Amino acid sequence: MKNVTLNKALFLKINEIIKKYESDKHNLLAILLETQDLIPKHYIPIEAAAFIGDKLNIPISRVYDVISFYSALNDKPKAQHVIKLCKSTTCRVNRYQTVRDVLEKELGIKMGQTTPDGKFALEYSACFGACDISPAFRIDTEVYGNLTEKKIKEIINKYKEV
Amino acid sequence: MKKTVSLISKNFKKIHPESLKEYLKAGGYDGLKNALPLTSLEVITAVKKSGIKGRGGAAYPTGLKWEQAAAIPGPRKIVICNADEGEPGTFKDRYLLEYDPFKIIEGMTIAAYAVGANEGYIYIREEYKKLQNRMRKIIDIAIQNGFLGNNILGTNFKFNIKVFSGAGAYVCGENSTLIESMEGKSGRPRIKPPYIKERGLFNLPTLVNNVETFSIIPVIFTIGPEEYAKYGTPNSRGTKLISIAGNIKKPGTYEIPFGITLNEIVFDIGGGIRNNKKLKFLQIGGASGSIVPASMTHIRYCYEDFKEHNITMGSGAILVADETIKVVDFLKSVQDFFLHESCGKCTPCREGNRQLSKIFNRFVKGNASIEDFKTIERFGKVMKYCSFCGLGQSATTALLSAIKHFPDEFYTHIDKVHKTI
Ligand code: SF4
Ligand code: FES
Numbered sequence: 287m288k289n290v291t292l293n294k295a296l297f298l299k300i301n302e303i304i305k306k307y308e309s310d311k312h313n314l315l316a317i318l319l320e321t322q323d324l325i326p327k328h329y330i331p332i333e334a335a336a337f338i339g340d341k342l343n344i345p346i347s348r349v350y351d352v353i354s355f356y357s358a359l360n361d362k363p364k365a366q367h368v369i370k371l372c373k374s375t376t377c378r379v380n381r382y383q384t385v386r387d388v389l390e391k392e393l394g395i396k397m398g399q400t401t402p403d404g405k406f407a408l409e410y411s412a413c414f415g416a417c418d419i420s421p422a423f424r425i426d427t428e429v430y431g432n433l434t435e436k437k438i439k440e441i442i443n444k445y446k447e448v
Numbered sequence: 449m450k451k452t453v454s455l456i457s458k459n460f461k462k463i464h465p466e467s468l469k470e471y472l473k474a475g476g477y478d479g480l481k482n483a484l485p486l487t488s489l490e491v492i493t494a495v496k497k498s499g500i501k502g503r504g505g506a507a508y509p510t511g512l513k514w515e516q517a518a519a520i521p522g523p524r525k526i527v528i529c530n531a532d533e534g535e536p537g538t539f540k541d542r543y544l545l546e547y548d549p550f551k552i553i554e555g556m557t558i559a560a561y562a563v564g565a566n567e568g569y570i571y572i573r574e575e576y577k578k579l580q581n582r583m584r585k586i587i588d589i590a591i592q593n594g595f596l597g598n599n600i601l602g603t604n605f606k607f608n609i610k611v612f613s614g615a616g617a618y619v620c621g622e623n624s625t626l627i628e629s630m631e632g633k634s635g636r637p638r639i640k641p642p643y644i645k646e647r648g649l650f651n652l653p654t655l656v657n658n659v660e661t662f663s664i665i666p667v668i669f670t671i672g673p674e675e676y677a678k679y680g681t682p683n684s685r686g687t688k689l690i691s692i693a694g695n696i697k698k699p700g701t702y703e704i705p706f707g708i709t710l711n712e713i714v715f716d717i718g719g720g721i722r723n724n725k726k727l728k729f730l731q732i733g734g735a736s737g738s739i740v741p742a743s744m745t746h747i748r749y750c751y752e753d754f755k756e757h758n759i760t761m762g763s764g765a766i767l768v769a770d771e772t773i774k775v776v777d778f779l780k781s782v783q784d785f786f787l788h789e790s791c792g793k794c795t796p797c798r799e800g801n802r803q804l805s806k807i808f809n810r811f812v813k814g815n816a817s818i819e820d821f822k823t824i825e826r827f828g829k830v831m832k833y834c835s836f837c838g839l840g841q842s843a844t845t846a847l848l849s850a851i852k853h854f855p856d857e858f859y860t861h862i863d864k865v866h867k868t869i
Binding site for chain 1: 533534535536537538539541542573574575576577578612613614615616617618629630631632633634635650691693694695699700701731735765767768769770773777778781782784785788789791
């Protein structure tokens with residue numbers, strides 16, 4: 287997958303975020319999260335990581351320590367929509383495996399893979415607090431639960447259309 | 449005894465969560481109005497009188513914690529609300545954030561007043577991004593209406609709250625780790641002392657409480673600590689929000705008085721097991737909690753009974769598993785979770801979880817050996833006693849309790865090996 291080279295406008299926007307957080311290195315996590323939201327395919331390109339490290343006066347290794355530690359931060363581009371299927375305890379007793387099978391069949395990919403058009407990626411996730419509607423997955427920030435085969439297909443089709 | 453109550457949960461699905469007007473009409477901010485004319489000492493005494501213990505899992509008496517926080521000198525103190533709910537099976541804090549966010553900030557404001565803090569943060573997990581936005585919105589409304597900011601309710605008490613987003617790390621639910629991440633670092637727990645209450649966020653004295661703990665505070669100052677303490681048992685005062693999920697008919701968050709039995713929770717409140725199946729076991733308190741077999745559901749939900757049976761209340765989760773669930777399969781999902789979430793700082797947890805996961809794969813595939821069985825028990829104990837933080841210490845609680853209650857399930861997987869060899 288080709289990396290997005292950062293254009294000037296994007297750097298300016300990142301700079302604004304850094305300024306909003308008073309160029310304070312204590313706010314690294316918040317700055318990285320907001321930066322990632324700006325970038326298509328939800329990741330932090332190396333140029334952006336270097337830029338942020340520079341502005342906050344911290345080594346880039348420290349920036350990467352944080353990016354690699356937290357599951358919400360990515361150093362590589364993701365798909366347009368990442369489907370995160372919970373496989374923690376509640377979803378285990380409610381058989382997330384059936385959801386996985388439907389998803390894999392619908393999208394023609396296995397867990398951990400991305401569709402050739404870069405539209406969907408499938409991954410596992412730890413519990414995201416939707417256990418009352420388990421089995422559940424997240425697509426980007428949207429949570430879907432009480433999943434049945436029919437419902438999963440409808441959801442996927444909705445995302446395919448846009 | 450009534451099985452569910454509505455004190456903390458009174459507003460759930462009853463008022464529009466983002467409407468201050470509706471919150472006020474439902475008695476919101478009466479607690480703060482009653483607390484502000486009191487001295488800090490009087491506020492703390494009332495909290496002590498209520499007898500509540502922290503609802504985040506550690507069950508430390510809240511009044512005592514506040515008293516210690518208030519006694520620490522310093523012109524700048526911090527109050528943090530831990531909304532990093534991440535225990536699998538737990539979603540009761542989500543209900544509070546979703547359906548009654550004003551109550552949380554009202555509780556935080558009373559806490560800040562009691563301990564002498566002017567700065568507050570609410571650390572909400574990344575997975576609840578939408579609720580972070582809701583929280584930001586209602587904080588703005590509170591500021592505009594004089595419930596936060598410089599002269600709260602016309603007094604000269606000043607308190608502000610900022611929302612901080614987590615980034616998907618379960619270990620950050622531990623208070624010192626949460627603070628590390630708020631300082632822009634990766635989430636690895638701190639060595640104590642110094643304690644957070646003395647040197648927490650930015651090395652300032654810091655009080656951290658859980659969402660539910662803060663939400664009880666306005667209730668205490670509305671109905672009075674004595675009235676609140678009437679609920680529950682002698683050692684477990686008040687009410688508790690629990691999350692019931694799994695193979696159950698009516699999953700959800702419910703408020704119960706301490707002291708009703710697990711049976712009542714599962715069958716009367718949760719409606720019983722789905723699909724006419726039989727109950728096999730419960731997991732109490734999240735992935736880090738014990739496995740409790742169906743034969744033990746006469747136990748009451750309270751600190752006394754739990755202590756007697758070596759169960760920790762943890763996050764308030766009650767996960768229900770029916771007879772079709774194999775114990776080793778279930779434990780593997782627990783193990784995978786901890787393997788993924790271990791921060792890697794200390795060896796027992798980092799390597800222990802890795803080895804246990806490997807062994808579990810053998811159990812699930814049915815080619816484990818008797819040595820494997822001995823090893824998991826030994827590793828489980830090493831991790832319990834030698835890990836640096838609560839994550840590693842409790843990662844094998846489920847495993848060790850399962851070995852105790854369901855030894856046969858392990859043996860059958862071992863037996864298969866002998867038959868096939
Ligand atoms: S027990 Fe050790 S490795 Fe595990 S989360 Fe705690 S500090 Fe990290
Ligand atoms: S266990 Fe799957 S959402 Fe909580």
